[in-house]
Amino acid sequence: MPVVLFIHGGGFCAGDLETHEVLARAIANKAAALVVYVDYRLAPEHPYPAGLNDVYATLEWLGAHAGEIEGDAGRIALAGDSAGGTLAAATALLARERGGPAIVAQWLMYPTVSNKMDTPSWAEYGDTHFPTRAAKEIFMAAYIPADVDPYGPLVAPLWAESHAGLPPALVQTGEKDPPAG
Template identity: 60%
Template sequence: MNPIEEMRQSYRDMIPLAGVGDEVESVRDISIEANSPARKITLRIYTPKQEAPQANLPIFLFMHGGGFISGDLDTHDVLLRGICNGAKCVVVSVDYRLAPEHPFPAGLEDVYAALLWTSDHAAELGGDKTRIVIGGDSAGGNLAASLALLARDRKGPQLQGQWLMYPTVSNRMDTESWVKLGDEHFPTRELNSVMISSYIAEGTSIDDPLAAPLWAELSNLPPALVQAGGIDPLSDECRQYAQKLEKSGNEASFLFYPKHEHGFIQFYKDEENFPGAKPAFEQGLSWLREVFSRKAR
């Protein structure tokens, strides 16, 4: 297999390692229409277990990781079931188009279309359009950060927050953590180069602010939680992003987990091999519940 096929297969092979997903009230896949170009986007909708059904639940719109070239609705199912019940929110997971078949900005435009649809149909989902938080891990964290920029610049739906799990926010691979960790720790410099070259089509700058939001103008964005592990080549750019968000006048928190590698929160149920993942997951949930409890921005 070529590196892209290997990445896709390895991600699918990791699904059992995430454990058994929690029982939620309902899970359903739906297909929505989008234009320019005309296409269909699959969304997976989770509703939480509740003592009594409630309307106007908050909504968490999630973009999965996988280096822009892999991952799908199933790879993150266990994580999202936990978030759905843990935050008592409707979760909408987006099956966006992947590179290299669909390079930047195809995936980003898919998640923006999903945001518009979610806002317009929130009541049908039992959700509250004034309490939408976006989030994602790794490449999905990149898409979430870029989605916040698009929603601001296109005067789209007002967002309540953004939960960014070890997002890739710079394509330069020039930080100290990349120098120290990039040869041996996932995602290695070699693998990350494949992902970037697959996602960023020829003729597009790797510093395009919607592909590398660290280089964007970051004022007037929703509150952010950024999490990263200490054995992750991306850790320095994650820290820099949180710092730049705060310096640009936004509310931003950075939580650092020194003993963990990239992608660890997804495996929060495996406390033996990822002992810090469950606390990191629960800290994210606590932040999410607190943001949901606020009045709409």
């Protein structure tokens, strides 16, 4: 079966297997795929890059062992919502950088890929719709250590020098969703 590595959202600080179980099950039921659902370490106890390392380690395990769970290591997709979408995009960059495992697609549901909060959607909705600018600042302060560039490509994948060689991505946004703007 194709494999979807699903990464839950929650601002890098919240969310777990229980909060996103319904979404993970819906993906499994509708996608006719095996869904592997990673419960990565959360900030502030485990700031960047802990969660990203957990997700990438899971991808590596899938690349080597997908067949043991009736999955196809040649058909692995990454999917995630919000912070999970950001981690999915960053994991795709890491996999490209490290030469694998191969990823066939990305499904990024309202990911935060910039961190700059300078888009028209942030100007219009950043103080009225969740996550608000204030909430985003709290999440980012907890997730990104002071010595890490908040616009580095593995923190804010939009700012990678190149997106060439990455698997195709479906980027899903909401009408009034500042982080995706």
